[in-house]
Amino acid sequence: MPDEFDEFADADLPAYVGLPSFHKLPWCPDDASLEASRAQVAIVGAPYDEGTSARPGARFGPRAIREASYLSGDIWSIPLQVDVLKVLRVVDAGDAPVVPSRPDRAHRVIQEKVRRVASMGAIPVVLGGDHSITFPSAAAVSEVHRPRKVGMVHFDAHADTAAELWGALASHGAPMRRLIEEGWIAGRNFVQVGLRGYWPDAATFRWMGEQGLRWHTMAEIEERGAEAVIADAIREALDGPDAIYLSIDIDVLDPSVAPGTGTPEPGGLHARELLRAVRQIVGRVDLVGMDVVEVSPPYDHAEITARVANRCVLEALAALAAKASRP
Amino acid sequence: MPDEFDEFADADLPAYVGLPSFHKLPWCPDDASLEASRAQVAIVGAPYDEGTSARPGARFGPRAIREASYLSGDIWSIPLQVDVLKVLRVVDAGDAPVVPSRPDRAHRVIQEKVRRVASMGAIPVVLGGDHSITFPSAAAVSEVHRPRKVGMVHFDAHADTAAELWGALASHGAPMRRLIEEGWIAGRNFVQVGLRGYWPDAATFRWMGEQGLRWHTMAEIEERGAEAVIADAIREALDGPDAIYLSIDIDVLDPSVAPGTGTPEPGGLHARELLRAVRQIVGRVDLVGMDVVEVSPPYDHAEITARVANRCVLEALAALAAKASRP
Amino acid sequence: MPDEFDEFADADLPAYVGLPSFHKLPWCPDDASLEASRAQVAIVGAPYDEGTSARPGARFGPRAIREASYLSGDIWSIPLQVDVLKVLRVVDAGDAPVVPSRPDRAHRVIQEKVRRVASMGAIPVVLGGDHSITFPSAAAVSEVHRPRKVGMVHFDAHADTAAELWGALASHGAPMRRLIEEGWIAGRNFVQVGLRGYWPDAATFRWMGEQGLRWHTMAEIEERGAEAVIADAIREALDGPDAIYLSIDIDVLDPSVAPGTGTPEPGGLHARELLRAVRQIVGRVDLVGMDVVEVSPPYDHAEITARVANRCVLEALAALAAKASRP
C-alpha cells in the first residue's frame, strides 16, 4: 500500500490533484528557490486588472491559466516532435505580490518580479493580468538585457499605443506607448498582428507610423492569409532587434475562441492560427520574455479562454525546447 | 472640479456610463427629435420574438446589441480608414412600441416605425427580434422607396421562404415568402448566402428556383471560399434591383460564434467572413435598409453574439461612411 | 394605425421596450432637466469598482439594476397599499461621469453628482458600484444637509471600517472609517446590520466600540430573529441623528440570494427579511440618501442579484410614498 501511495510522483498525478502551479511545475516563489532551480524559463503571475477600461476580471487570469489543463508530467509536442520538459528546465515562480487599489505599486512589484526572474537567467513568461502589465514586464526585460536591443512582437486586436485613455496613463490601452516613450523598446522594433475594429484613432495610427511601428491588420490576414502575414512578421521581427519579447493579448483571438476577456473584438484569429504563429515565432527569434494577458475568467466558459492561453505558453515552451534540442 | 465633472461629453464617456443607446448615439425616439437630427442612418429596435419556432428570447436582442460594445465617441475604421461618425450622422430612433402576446399588432407597429424612419430619409438599421420582423421592416422600406425596386441580400442558415410553419404565416420561417408573395420584393431580386442543414424542404427550394431566387450554400463556400462567393453575391445583388435591403440573421454564423440565437445550425460562417462581407456589400450597393436579427440574449455567453451583431452594424456604418467620404 | 402606434405611453410599454432608465422613469442626466423635473427622489449611477479587493464587476451594477425588472408605468405596493409613482415624483438622474483607472477622480465626480442631486432637494438613491462610493455619496449628503446630523443605517456582511486594506485608503473596505474620521457622520450615529464571517479584525471592532458604533451580527439575528433585531436597529437609528442615509451592501444577503457580488459571505439575510427591513426603516426615519452597492453582474445569474437590488430601491420608494400619503 505505501508503494501504491507513492506509485506516481506528484508532478505526474492528474492535473486536478495536488498543487496547481503551472503544469504542476516546481513552485519557486522566492529568489532562493528560483535560483536553486536553475530554471531556463519561469512562469510569473501578474494578477492585476485595474488598468482595464471595460470588463475587469483579469486579476484572476494567472490562477485560471495555471489550472486550465488536463496535462501533467512529461509532454511530447506533436507538431514539433520534442519531449518538452526533458529538454527545458521550467518552473513556476509564483505571482508578483500585487495588492488591490494601489495601481502604481502593482506595476512596480510586477517590474521587480520580472527583473528578478530575468536577472537569474530565466525567460519570464508572464501571465496577466490586463495589458497594462506589459509595460513593467517588458521594461524589466529590456533593462536586464541591456545593451542588447529588445524588440516586441505583439498579438492583439488593439494597438495599445494610446497616449492615455480618459486621462489615465496606466491604462491597458497605453502600455506600448509608454514602452516607446520611456525608451525601453524602439518603435521601429515593434511588430503588431491582428489589429481590427475601431480603435485607436487616426492620429494614433499616424504617430505609430512616424515611430516606425509595423502592424498587420486582420483585413490583411483576410486577404493574404495568416501564414503569409506571420512570415512577414517574423521577417520584420528579425530586422532590427537583438532579441524579442512576445506579448499575446488573448483578444487577438476571435471572441468565440476567447470569450473570457475584457474588450473582445469580433473577427479575430482562430486558435490554430495563433498557436502555429507562436511556434513559428519562438522557433525563429531569440525570445527573452513573453506574456499572455487579458484572460478574464468571470467571462470565460468551460475555461476555453484560459486553456488556449495555457497552450500559448506550452507552444512557446515546445518551440524553445525544439530549438534547444537541435544539433 | 466642475471642470473635471464636465471633462468629457456624455457620448465620449465609457460605453458603460450613461444612456445605453446604440454606441451612445443621440436618442431620438419620436418623429420630432428624429427629424431634427437630420440623421442619415437611424437604429431601430424591434423587440419581438413570437414568430420563433424554437428557442425564444430575441425580444431582448435590441437592448443587448445596443449595449454590447466597449466603444463610445468617435470611431476610426481600421480596415476602411474612415472616421465613421465624423462623416455620417447616425442616431438611435428607439424601439417600435411592441407589446407582448399581440403578434399582428407587433408587426404593424414595426412596419410603421420603419416607415417613419425611412420616410424621413434615414436608412433604418433594425435590431431584431426574430426574423419575422424582416417582413414588416422590408415591406416598409420597399413602400417608401417606390417606384425604385428594392432587392434583398440575405445572410442566413435558413432560406426563411416557407409558406407557413405548422400553419403559422407570421412565423420567423416565412418572412421572405411573404415579401415575395405580397409583392414587396421580387423573387429574382433575392440573394441568399449561408444556407445549410436540412430545412426547408425540396418543394420549397423548387419554389425558390421558380421565383428566380439566387442562393449560395455553405457547401459552396466550403468549396469556393467565402471571398469568391461574396463576389458573386454582390454581382447578383447589383443585377436587377435599384437598391438593397440587407438582412443578417445572426445564425448565418457558426453557433460557436453566435450561440445566442434560436435555431443555431452548426457549420456556419466565421465572424471575419461575415464582417468582411458586410463591408464589401454595403460598400458596393445602394443600401436603403438593414436588419440584424435572431440575437437571443438568454442563450448568449459573455455577450459574444450581441457583440458580433453590434459589429455588423458598425461595419455597415463604416462602409457607408467610406462611400460618403470618397471624392 | 397611428392610434395603435401611440396606444401606450413610452413609460407604460413593457420594461424591455424603449429607454432603459430605472423603471423607465424620466431621464434627467443634467442639472437643467433634473431641476425642471422637481423630483423628490433621483436615481444616480456610480459605475465604479476599483475599490474592490476581490471579484470586480460592480462598475456594471447601475445599468444592471436599472434593467432588472419586468415592471413599468404605475406600480401598486402590495404590502404598503400605495400607488407609488402617483404619490412620489421620481426621476433617473443618470450616472456620475466616471472614467476608468482614475480612482480619485471617480470619487470626486460621484461626490459632485450626489451633491447636485441633494442640493436640488431630491433624495439621491445611488446605484453602485463598489462600497467605496458610499464615502463620496454620504459625504455629499451630509454636507448638503448641514447642520442637521446625518446618521447611517448600514446593511452589510462586513463592517467596512478598516483604516485601510493592504495600504489602500480608498478601498471598499474602508468607507465607513473615512466618513467617521473626516467628520461627515459620527460613529455613534452608525447602525450596522448583518455582520458575519471573519473580517475585520478584533482591533477594528474595538475601535468601532470606542467610536460608539452599534452593530447587529447575523449570529444575533439567528438567535433573536430579524424582526426583533430590525426593531432595535430602528430604535437606535432614531436615537441621535436628525436624518438617515441608508446604505445597502447587497452582500448582506446570503450568496444564494445575491451571488452577483464581489465578496459573498455565506450565512446572510433572506430577500424577504431585507426587503421588509427596508420598508420598515424608510417608513420610520427621515431618509436623506440611500445607496445599493456591490452588485457585480458578471457573477450574477438570471439577474437575481440585480433584481433584488432593484426591489430594495422600489421598497424604499414605496415606503416614502406611503409616508407621503399618510393624512
Add this chain to the structure above:
Amino acid sequence: MPDEFDEFADADLPAYVGLPSFHKLPWCPDDASLEASRAQVAIVGAPYDEGTSARPGARFGPRAIREASYLSGDIWSIPLQVDVLKVLRVVDAGDAPVVPSRPDRAHRVIQEKVRRVASMGAIPVVLGGDHSITFPSAAAVSEVHRPRKVGMVHFDAHADTAAELWGALASHGAPMRRLIEEGWIAGRNFVQVGLRGYWPDAATFRWMGEQGLRWHTMAEIEERGAEAVIADAIREALDGPDAIYLSIDIDVLDPSVAPGTGTPEPGGLHARELLRAVRQIVGRVDLVGMDVVEVSPPYDHAEITARVANRCVLEALAALAAKASRP
C-alpha cells in the same frame, strides 16, 4: 451476460438512462395507452410560452421538469412514510400537441388534452408552460367534474387576475380572471398564496375583493409565518368548493430558489415552505387537477428550478398516496 443486460427493469435504471418520461413512468401519449394504464394520475406537458409578458422560455418547461431528477423506480416518501408508486398508478400522458405562433390553437389543444385525461378518471398534473395554460387546463377539469364545484388554490407572486395585459386577453397575467369571468371557477372559491411586489394595480385588487377571492400576501407570511397562513388557506379551500385544482406558479418561490422563471419577484417562499404546503394541501383537499408552471429553463441554473418543480409534483403524488393508503 444476457442476465446482466436485463438485471434491472427500464424504470429502475438510473434517471439519466433510457426514456425521459416523468420519473421514467410509462409513456401513454394517446387515448388508448392512457385508458389501458388505468392511471389515477397522469402527467401532461403544456409546452407553450407565448402568453409570457417578460422573459420567455417556459415552452421548454415540461421536458426540463421531467428530466430534473436523480430518482427512478419505487420511491419512499420520508415525511409521509409511504411507498408512493406502489400505492398510486401514475403515468406520463405526454404533451399537448402545441405548435408555435398559434396561441389560440395552443390553448385549445391543451384544453382538449386535459379534458381527455380527466375524462378517463386520472388527475391531470400539468407541467407548464406559462401561466396562461391554467385557463384551458382548469376549465377542462372544471367541465369534466360538473356539476361539482371546483375551487382553486393558487401559489404565485402575482394574482394573475388582470382583465388584460397591454390589450392581450390570453396573457399569462390574466388566466384567473378568465376562469372566473367565463364561469369555470367562482371567485369566492379562489385562495391565493404568496402575492407580493407591485402588481396588479389597486383596481384589480378591488375587483378581486368584490368577487370574493381570498389571498395571502408574503407580508402576511412574514408576520404570521407560513405554517399559520397555509392552515388558513386550507380552511378556506375547504370552505365552498367540492374539489380543488392546485396551481403552482414557480415564481411563488424566491428567485434564489427558482431563478429559471419569467417574472421573478424577490422576497418569495423558501422551497421547504412550498413543498410542505403542497403535502398539507393535497393531503387535506379532494384534488382533481394540478399544474406547475412558469419554469423557464434558459434562465435556470444547474436545473434547480426544474428540480423543485419536479418535487412539487412528487410531493403531491406522495400526499395522494398517503391518503390512498390510509385505512
Add this chain to the structure above:
Amino acid sequence: MPDEFDEFADADLPAYVGLPSFHKLPWCPDDASLEASRAQVAIVGAPYDEGTSARPGARFGPRAIREASYLSGDIWSIPLQVDVLKVLRVVDAGDAPVVPSRPDRAHRVIQEKVRRVASMGAIPVVLGGDHSITFPSAAAVSEVHRPRKVGMVHFDAHADTAAELWGALASHGAPMRRLIEEGWIAGRNFVQVGLRGYWPDAATFRWMGEQGLRWHTMAEIEERGAEAVIADAIREALDGPDAIYLSIDIDVLDPSVAPGTGTPEPGGLHARELLRAVRQIVGRVDLVGMDVVEVSPPYDHAEITARVANRCVLEALAALAAKASRP
C-alpha cells in the same frame, strides 16, 4: 377540434414537444420493437463516463445529443439534395442499460447492446459517453461482421492509443490500443485525423507507427488544408479494410466549437470542416458502425456542442441516404 388536435403526427410536432428520442424517431428500446422496425440505422445511447481522466459528464451526452435540435419530421439535406428519412429507415434503439460505479459491467452491456443492433442488420450509431465506449462498441461491430475486416476512421485531438492511463486499462485514453491488441481491428486499418497538443508520448507514437496506424495531425491540416487531408484519409480508409467504423471524438473540434467536452485541446477543426468530412467519408466507404463521443453537457453552453454532435449523426444519415438513392 379533434381534427386540430390531430393536425400533426407526433413525429412532425416541434422538436420540443413530445418524446425526446433522436430526431423524434421511433423508440425501439428492445429487440422486438427494433426487429419489427426493420431499421437500417439505429441510434444507441452509451451513457457512461467513468473512463474519463479529466472533466466528467459525458454520461449525460446521449440525452443531450438527442434533444439538441430544432428539427423534426422529414428533413432535406441541402448539400446532398436528398430527403433523408424518406430514403432511410432510422430508429432510436434507446440506451445500453448502464449503471453507475460498475465500469466493467458498463462496457459489457454496451457491447451487448451494439451487438444486438448490428446483428439485426442495422448500422449502430452510438452516442457516448466517454471514448472508452468505442472499445466495446467497435468490438461488437467487428465481431458481428466477421470475417469481413473492419477498419477505423477516427477523428480526435488525441490518439487514444495509450496502453493504460495511470494504470487504468479501461480509460478513455486507451480504447484504440485495446481494439488493436485484442484483435478486433488491425493497426494498419486505423486512420486518425486531428491529433494535436502534447499527448500521448513519443513511445506510444512509435508503437503506433510499428502497428501501421496512419494519422494526420492538425499541423498537417494547417499546412495542407482539411480538404486535401480528408481526401488522403479516405484513400487510406479504402486501402485495406472491407468496411469502416467511424469514431468521432467531439474534441477533434476546436474548444470554441465544442466546449462541452472533457479534455478540450485548443487548435482543432472548425465545425464545417468536420461536417463536410463526415459527408465525404460516409459517402465513400462502407459504413458498418459509428459513434460520437465525449460530449459533456455540464460544460456545454447553449447546447452548441450537443448540436454539432447531433449534426455529425445527421450528416452521416444524409450521406447514407444519398448513397442509397443513387441509381
Add this chain to the structure above:
Amino acid sequence: MPDEFDEFADADLPAYVGLPSFHKLPWCPDDASLEASRAQVAIVGAPYDEGTSARPGARFGPRAIREASYLSGDIWSIPLQVDVLKVLRVVDAGDAPVVPSRPDRAHRVIQEKVRRVASMGAIPVVLGGDHSITFPSAAAVSEVHRPRKVGMVHFDAHADTAAELWGALASHGAPMRRLIEEGWIAGRNFVQVGLRGYWPDAATFRWMGEQGLRWHTMAEIEERGAEAVIADAIREALDGPDAIYLSIDIDVLDPSVAPGTGTPEPGGLHARELLRAVRQIVGRVDLVGMDVVEVSPPYDHAEITARVANRCVLEALAALAAKASRP
C-alpha cells in the same frame, strides 16, 4: 522598492495572489513537512467522484473549496470572538494521490492519507470528492483513535446507508452502511440531520432503526426549528461515542444555497442554519475528523457552493480555536 516588494507576507497577500492552498495555509503535502508543522488540524483533498450515481464533478471539489474565499492571513471569528489562526495551528496537507478510473485504489490512498494525518495528531478535515470517500476517511480516523469509540454526526439530504446502489458497493449512497458493517462506527453512534425526499427505501430505514441510528428529517426541522433539532442532535452525539467525526454532505443545504452538487434535493437547510450548527457541534463534542463532500464545481455558480463549503471548514476551525482558548 524591495521593501514594498516584501511589504506583505505571502500568506497575507490577497486570496487570489500566490499559492492556492486552503486559506493560503502552509502546504505540507508529505509526511516530513506535515510532521514539522506540528499541525493541530490538516486540510486533506480527496479528489474522487467515481462513486457518484448522478451528476459527477466532485473530483474538482477540493481545489474549488480551497480557492473559494476572499480571506487570507489572520481571521477573527465574529460570532465566536476568537483570532482563529493565532490559536490553532492549521496546515494544508495536500491531496490524496488519487488517479482516475481506479476506484478501489482511490479509496485506499484516501484512507492512507487520512491515516497519516490523524496518526501525526492532526485532525483531518477532508474536502471531497463524493460521499463514498467518507468510508475510507472515517475508517482511518476510527482506526487511529482505537480503542476510543468514534461516533458520526452526519448532515445530508440522504442517509447514504444503502447496502449497494445498482449493485455497486463503493457507491456514494453506501458509505455509512459500510462503516457500520465493517465495524468502524457503531450504528447507535450515528446521528443524521437533514434527511428528506424519497430515498432510501423503507427497508433501509428499518435496518437503520434496528442498528440504532438516530436521524432528524427536514420535516422535523420544519416543525420544531433547526435550533431545537440541533440541540437534540448534539445531545445524542454526546450520548455514546468518545469522539466525533463530522461529515457534511453539502446537499444537506437547499439547492438554491448549494447548486453545485450531484444529487440536489429541494427543501434543505439554509446556509446560516448549517454554519451555526457546525459552530455549535464542534464547540461541544470532541472532534477527531471531518469532511465536507459532494461539492461539484461544474454545476456551481459564482462559486457559491464552494464558498459555503469553505465556510463550513472555517466555522469548525473557529469553534476549535474558541474551545482551545477557553481558560
